[in-house]
Amino acid sequence: MTPTPADTTAHTTSGSTFTRMDESTAEQWGVIATATIEHQPRVAARVLEMLRALASITDGFAVDQLTHSLQTATLAERAGADTEVVVASLCHDIGKFVSVANHPRIAAEILRPYVRDEVRWMIEVHQDFQGKHYFHHLGGDPAARDKHRGHEAYALAEQFADEWDQIAFDPSYDTLPLEHFEARVREVFANGRLV
Numbered sequence: 001m002t003p004t005p006a007d008t009t010a011h012t013t014s015g016s017t018f019t020r021m022d023e024s025t026a027e028q029w030g031v032i033a034t035a036t037i038e039h040q041p042r043v044a045a046r047v048l049e050m051l052r053a054l055a056s057i058t059d060g061f062a063v064d065q066l067t068h069s070l071q072t073a074t075l076a077e078r079a080g081a082d083t084e085v086v087v088a089s090l091c092h093d094i095g096k097f098v099s100v101a102n103h104p105r106i107a108a109e110i111l112r113p114y115v116r117d118e119v120r121w122m123i124e125v126h127q128d129f130q131g132k133h134y135f136h137h138l139g140g141d142p143a144a145r146d147k148h149r150g151h152e153a154y155a156l157a158e159q160f161a162d163e164w165d166q167i168a169f170d171p172s173y174d175t176l177p178l179e180h181f182e183a184r185v186r187e188v189f190a191n192g193r194l195v
């Protein structure tokens with residue numbers, strides 16, 4: 001992404017604050033905390049930018065990764081999932097913006113401060129659950145999900161993989177657009193907790 005003017009100047013704006021942390025004051029940290037809270041909407045904006053960028057990744061699938069993400073979220077919403085689950089479904093492959101190999105954990109870490117833990121976990125392990133449907137083609141273990149048996153969110157992760165994620169590659173499906181989900185993305189990423 002191209003840095004915005006705000007990005008490029010934000011770290012050089014003030015001569016009144018510290019140049020090394022061991023010389024900082026509580027007052028200066030108060031200024032930083034206020035600015036950080038004020039700029040929290042930037043998180044949702046960044047997430048939306050990353051989702052839009054997934055439109056440029058197809059890698060042999062029938063639909064691009066943004067369409068796949070939107071279709072997964074659409075299926076979750078139509079199944080009656082709550083807002084955190086729908087937004088997590090939308091973001092489950094957002095890690096592919098950086099790296100396919102570890103994309104579930106990248107997505108899970110982005111979500112961690114903003115969703116309840118079972119929802120974060122559902123995304124973190126989604127590849128283990130997806131494996132049932134295709135790992136036999138790649139030399140992986142289709143039963144990779146079995147190691148999670150007994151987890152409190154196992155049924156949720158199973159529903160996510162089997163009923164939404166693995167069937168969300170259909171170009172003819174009535175997939176809802178990103179605009180449909182934007183308000184809920186801003187709602188979920190509005191308040192994070194320190195983790």
Ligand SMILES: [Fe+2]
Binds near residue numbers: 068072092093165
């Ligand atoms: Fe997926």
